[in-house]
Amino acid sequence: MASTNIPTPPSVVVVGANLAGGTVARSLRTRGYEGHITLIGAEETPPYERPALSKQVLSGAQEPGELVLPVDWADLSVDLVLGTRVDEIRPAESTVVLSTGTQLAAGAVVLCTGGRGRRLGVEGEHLEGIHAVRTIEDSLALRSELVAGARVVVVGAGFIGAEVAATAMGLGCEVTVFEHAPIPLARSLGPVWGPFVLQEHTRRGAHLRLGTGVHRFLGDDRVREVEIGGGDRIPADVVVVGVGIEPATELAEGAGLAVAGGIHVDRRAATANPGVFAVGDATLQPGWRNRGVTRLESFQNAQEQADVAAAAILGQELPARDVPWFWSDQFEHNIQIAGTLDASDDIVVRGDRDGREFSAFHVRDGLVRGVFAINRGRDVRAAMRLISGDVVVDSEALADPDTDLRRLARPARAGSS
Numbered sequence: 001m002a003s004t005n006i007p008t009p010p011s012v013v014v015v016g017a018n019l020a021g022g023t024v025a026r027s028l029r030t031r032g033y034e035g036h037i038t039l040i041g042a043e044e045t046p047p048y049e050r051p052a053l054s055k056q057v058l059s060g061a062q063e064p065g066e067l068v069l070p071v072d073w074a075d076l077s078v079d080l081v082l083g084t085r086v087d088e089i090r091p092a093e094s095t096v097v098l099s100t101g102t103q104l105a106a107g108a109v110v111l112c113t114g115g116r117g118r119r120l121g122v123e124g125e126h127l128e129g130i131h132a133v134r135t136i137e138d139s140l141a142l143r144s145e146l147v148a149g150a151r152v153v154v155v156g157a158g159f160i161g162a163e164v165a166a167t168a169m170g171l172g173c174e175v176t177v178f179e180h181a182p183i184p185l186a187r188s189l190g191p192v193w194g195p196f197v198l199q200e201h202t203r204r205g206a207h208l209r210l211g212t213g214v215h216r217f218l219g220d221d222r223v224r225e226v227e228i229g230g231g232d233r234i235p236a237d238v239v240v241v242g243v244g245i246e247p248a249t250e251l252a253e254g255a256g257l258a259v260a261g262g263i264h265v266d267r268r269a270a271t272a273n274p275g276v277f278a279v280g281d282a283t284l285q286p287g288w289r290n291r292g293v294t295r296l297e298s299f300q301n302a303q304e305q306a307d308v309a310a311a312a313i314l315g316q317e318l319p320a321r322d323v324p325w326f327w328s329d330q331f332e333h334n335i336q337i338a339g340t341l342d343a344s345d346d347i348v349v350r351g352d353r354d355g356r357e358f359s360a361f362h363v364r365d366g367l368v369r370g371v372f373a374i375n376r377g378r379d380v381r382a383a384m385r386l387i388s389g390d391v392v393v394d395s396e397a398l399a400d401p402d403t404d405l406r407r408l409a410r411p412a413r414a415g416s417s
């Protein structure tokens with residue numbers, strides 16, 4: 001691997017031992033780093049994958065132990081310190097301070113601190129029976145209450161809210177979803193596909209209340225009712241709040257780094273301090289192809305940006321970033337999106353929209369800019385090549401299920417690099 005003359009730090013402390021942190025540590029070793037790596041996490045579980053927490057773990061189809069990354073940390077010579085917080089980073093002294101009071105040498109620090117569930121800030125939010133879904137413990141606590149017939153109120157129709165609602169319905173619960181915005185899943189799917197996804201919930205009996213905020217929760221030893229605008233009250237046995245996350249920026253902020261909207265990093269995952277990097281849900285970074293800035297909460301981002309940080313720390317050539325990609329599973333449907341989904345794009349559908357087995361390509365000026373696919377993941381990888389290769393496409397060919405999308409991508413790839 002090509003490397004620059006940046007001196008390699010003698011030690012790296014990775015703060016936050018989950019997907020981003022675990023991947024940074026592993027990537028450093030894969031890239032040949034021989035210095036000391038300490039991976040410190042506040043949770044008690046070794047790095048694990050969260051996506052199943054709102055899906056298979058919640059439904060009981062998977063157990064938490066199955067989510068743990070299959071990595072032997074000792075074998076990689078990574079000191080894994082669990083159940084411990086980092087309280088302060090001191091880049092000027094090349095140290096970090098743990099909650100135990102211990103100070104550790106840190107030639108470089110990588111902040112992989114993720115985020116915590118945003119709170120609504122309304123009365124009664126502390127009541128028993130009100131849940132968030134971020135950790136294994138959260139998912140297990142909710143799972144124990146999702147019994148058939150339970151009246152479940154989901155606050156927030158984002159991906160996690162939609163997944164929890166689908167899982168709860170699968171378990172026989174009666175589900176109501178409140179969304180403050182007029183359109184569900186608007187931020188990630190836009191006005192066409194957001195409502196399309198939630199249609200499946202209502203078709204199966206969920207109540208969807210758009211443009212409706214929650215004013216307070218009422219109850220005794222636990223939540224009993226949810227009060228919405230106009231004073232209406234809805235009975236609730238269980239409430240799930242899924243209204244996004246607050247990026248965990250406090251360590252960066254304490255070190256004087258920019259944190260508005262997430263820890264600010266450049267395309268090298270570097271902050272303004274040469275000894276401090278940041279990766280994953282906690283970061284605000286340049287968008288794909290340097291378009292604007294963005295904070296991505298996705299599995300793909302945590303993994304890719306982690307490898308970028310490892311390369312940057314070692315002064316190696318940065319790996320290329322792929323087209324942003326995300327998936328979700330709701331009911332028996334697998335949903336995948338890549339690129340950008342602008343409502344003003346031309347939309348070319350391939351497959352059976354009514355049968356919920358199709359890909360919708362968002363096309364502008366003959367170029368595919370994004371894809372929304374439901375139960376048609378096989379199209380998505382090829383679509384990502386079309387997007388990244390700036391391939392001019394023929395809409396008819398794109399719509400034809402007999403067209404091999406990989407072949408469409410080929411000529412331009414050859415000419416584009």
Ligand SMILES: Cc1cc2nc3c(=O)[nH]c(=O)nc-3n(C[C@H](O)[C@H](O)[C@H](O)COP(=O)(O)OP(=O)(O)OC[C@H]3O[C@@H](n4cnc5c(N)ncnc54)[C@H](O)[C@@H]3O)c2cc1C
Nearest residue numbers: 016018019020042050051085086113114280281297298299
């Ligand atoms: C329920 C759920 C379902 C999801 N489903 C999908 C999906 O289907 N598809 C998809 O692409 N993505 C999904 N995601 C998103 C994906 O899981 C996240 O983007 C990914 O986990 C981000 O990894 P991270 O390491 O940046 O942050 P996190 O996973 O949040 O990890 C951060 C870790 O840092 C620790 N930490 C924070 N501060 C400190 C400190 N001071 N000291 C020590 N440790 C600290 C935290 O305890 C935490 O363990 C889902 C997320 C959730 C919660």
